[in-house]
Amino acid sequence: MAMELFGIAAGQLGLFVSFGLLIGTLFGFFGMGGSFLVTPALLVMGYDSTTAVGSGLAFVFGTSVIAALRHRDHGQVDYKLGLMFIVGMTAGIEVGKEVVYYLKALGFADLVVSISYIGLLAIVGLLMLRDARTESSDDDDGSALAEKFQSIEIPPMVSIKGGTKVSLWVTLAMAFAIGILSGFLGVGGGFLLMPAMMYGLGVPAAVAVGTDVFQITASGAFGAFTYAQSGALDLTIVLPLLAGSAMGARIGAGATALVDEDDITEYFAAMLLAGSAAVASRNLGNAYDMGIFNQLSKVLIFGSALLVSGAVIWASIQSIREEEPAESVHAAD
Amino acid sequence: MLGLESLGATGQALTGVGAVLVEAMVLYVVYGGLTTALSRPLKSALGGS
Numbered sequence: 001m002a003m004e005l006f007g008i009a010a011g012q013l014g015l016f017v018s019f020g021l022l023i024g025t026l027f028g029f030f031g032m033g034g035s036f037l038v039t040p041a042l043l044v045m046g047y048d049s050t051t052a053v054g055s056g057l058a059f060v061f062g063t064s065v066i067a068a069l070r071h072r073d074h075g076q077v078d079y080k081l082g083l084m085f086i087v088g089m090t091a092g093i094e095v096g097k098e099v100v101y102y103l104k105a106l107g108f109a110d111l112v113v114s115i116s117y118i119g120l121l122a123i124v125g126l127l128m129l130r131d132a133r134t135e136s137s138d139d140d141d142g143s144a145l146a147e148k149f150q151s152i153e154i155p156p157m158v159s160i161k162g163g164t165k166v167s168l169w170v171t172l173a174m175a176f177a178i179g180i181l182s183g184f185l186g187v188g189g190g191f192l193l194m195p196a197m198m199y200g201l202g203v204p205a206a207v208a209v210g211t212d213v214f215q216i217t218a219s220g221a222f223g224a225f226t227y228a229q230s231g232a233l234d235l236t237i238v239l240p241l242l243a244g245s246a247m248g249a250r251i252g253a254g255a256t257a258l259v260d261e262d263d264i265t266e267y268f269a270a271m272l273l274a275g276s277a278a279v280a281s282r283n284l285g286n287a288y289d290m291g292i293f294n295q296l297s298k299v300l301i302f303g304s305a306l307l308v309s310g311a312v313i314w315a316s317i318q319s320i321r322e323e324e325p326a327e328s329v330h331a332a333d
Numbered sequence: 334m335l336g337l338e339s340l341g342a343t344g345q346a347l348t349g350v351g352a353v354l355v356e357a358m359v360l361y362v363v364y365g366g367l368t369t370a371l372s373r374p375l376k377s378a379l380g381g382s
Binding site for chain 1: 342343345346347349350352353354356357358360361364368372
């Protein structure tokens with residue numbers, strides 16, 4: 001019989017803590033990726049879509065509580081903007097969740113959630129890869145987009161940190177759309193919300209990060225709660241994942257002071273593409289009853305997370321080792 | 334006995350989300366302390382000095 005700790009098989013506990021450590025490192029370093037690798041990983045492990053999405057949202061809630069506690073003293077939260085996003089996203093999450101349950105009743109939920117993940121990971125991965133390879137032109141695209149959104153003056157207009165004014169309705173509509181995706185896929189929406197605030201509303205980057213964390217704490221709690229009411233929150237998944245990721249997030253955050261993010265962005269983009277291929281491979285495996293594709297999907301998702309977080313840690317260690325001789329030279333002077 | 338089952342779906346959901354919240358706050362405190370205590374010795378160990 002397998003050894004159990006707290007009612008969880010020791011092997012599974014070790015696997016979730018280790019995987020949490022990997023994605024926590026990525027989340028701490030890149031500021032995203034905490035959630036949108038968890039749900040696909042649970043899908044390739046064979047969990048049903050509602051458990052994967054519900055537990056993914058609970059994990060998002062846990063990680064964002066920790067991040068919010070760390071950000072609270074920096075004064076980088078626009079509470080007014082955060083509240084608008086909470087209202088819009090809460091409504092969107094409810095719609096997204098209903099879509100999942102409706103598709104489940106039709107018997108299509110697993111297929112549609114999986115296909116959406118394949119598309120989403122592939123698009124975000126390709127955009128990041130493009131960003132990593134082209135330097136400055138995207139900023140121009142971003143500010144042009146921000147100006148376009150800010151020019152929609154449907155009253156009431158609300159002033160936000162950074163000195164700009166945005167329409168309440170435009171902000172709510174943006175939040176609602178992101179909320180649908182968040183509730184549908186079990187992602188925190190941070191990787192959509194950050195660019196939406198920065199490029200869509202012209203919010204300064206630091207304020208966008210703080211507000212993002214603040215609202216994800218609230219929307220993650222609401223999303224996890226609604227899924228938990230249907231019994232789709234599995235604490236034997238979430239608690240060990242969170243234990244690992246909280247430690248990983250500290251390692252990743254420490255690494256940002258040592259390693260240039262641009263050096264590793266391409267690896268991160270490749271990891272998202274591998275995640276996309278993993279979910280596709282698992283679906284092929286299920287459709288044609290070929291175990292090799294299921295094994296390949298696990299290797300792709302866990303292997304790529306291990307490789308990229310390993311690259312972050314390796315680059316950090318190298319950076320520390322390079323610093324030491326330089327400090328010694330200065331000390332000799 | 335008041336088991337979790339008697340709390341109903343809302344009670345169980347609150348218990349689940351509450352458990353995640355409590356764990357997150359405990360981890361914040363424990364790992365924060367560990368990071369502060371271990372960062373300097375770890376850095377010097379990695380740097381070989």
